[in-house]
Amino acid sequence: MALKEPFYIVANLTPVPGKSQEVIAAIQPLTExxxxxxxxxxxxxxxxxAGPDVDAASAPVVFIELWKDMEALEIHRNSEPxxxxxxxxxxxxxxAxxxxxxxxxxxxxxxxxx
Structure with a gap:
């Protein structure tokens, strides 16, 4: 299937157990x-x-991104941050x-x- 633009990215990050909040803190400068x-x-x-059974300290982090085109994504992946x-x-x-x-x-x- 040919890629139509704009397109989405879903990125699932699996922190080392207990490091979920550290992962979020490390990502924040990039989001800004x-x-x-x-x-x-x-x-x-x-x-x-979310929910009562979720261990926030070890929970996965999921990004949902929408990109104008592949060039924009490549600019992102080549950025210093x-x-x-x-x-x-x-x-x-x-x-992990x-x-x-x-x-x-x-x-x-x-x-x-x-």
Missing amino acids: YVQANEPGCLHYEMFQP YKALMVRASTEGLL APPDVKVLQPVGGFPLRK
């Missing part, structure tokens, strides 16, 4: 940079599972596994209501 400097990123939001986060996650042992990243495009439903 993206908002201020990457107009090709149309949506960039971080989520965690993104590269710095990848190095930090590796050197500080923040993630590599990020699970999926490129998605809508096939039904409707977008966010205004």
